[in-house]
Amino acid sequence: MVLWLERPPILRWAGALLLVLVAAWSEFAPPPATTMAFLSTDVTAGTLLTDDLIERRRVTSPGFTTVEPQGVAATDLKAGDPLVASMIATTTIPDGWLLIAATLPHQARPGMPATGVILPEDDAGEPSQFPAFVVESGSSDPFGEATGTLAVPEQWLGRAAAAAGSGRLVVGVEAGAR
16 A cells, blocks of 8 residues: 655645735735925915925825925915915916906916906096906806906006906906916
C-alpha cells in the first residue's frame, strides 16, 4: 500500500493572504489628501486676491478643486472660505474705481466690461453713459431682476448710485461675451 501526500495549497493560501492585505489596506489607509487654498482674512468684493490673503491647507479630498488667486474677489468673502473659481473675477478693477449695487443683465458675468446709462429724470435731457466693470453677477432670478455689483469710475459714483437707487440706471454688457 502506497500513501499519497497531496501538495500543500500554497497558491490558495497566498491568494487569501493577498485578499486580506488589500482589505486591511483599504480600511486603514489614510483618505486621499490635497492642498487647497483658503482665505486667511475677510475680503470685500473687488479686492485684489494676492498670496498674503491666502493660506494653504492639507485637507482630505472634498470633491471640488480650488484655484490660485489670480484676479479680484467677485463678492464679499469670509476668512476660511475655500477659494473656488466662481469667487474670482478675472479682471482687476482700475485704481480709483468704486463699487455700487446695480440691476444687471442676466448674461453679465464677473470681469465683463459694461456700460452704465443714467436715464434723465422726467425724460428731460439726454441720457449719460459711463464705463463700468461687472464685479459680481449676484443673485439671478430668471423671472425677475438680476442684481449684482458694478465697479464705476470715482467721478461717476454719486450720479450712478443715485440713479441705481431711483431705478434710472441701465447697465449694458457685450452680447457675445459669455
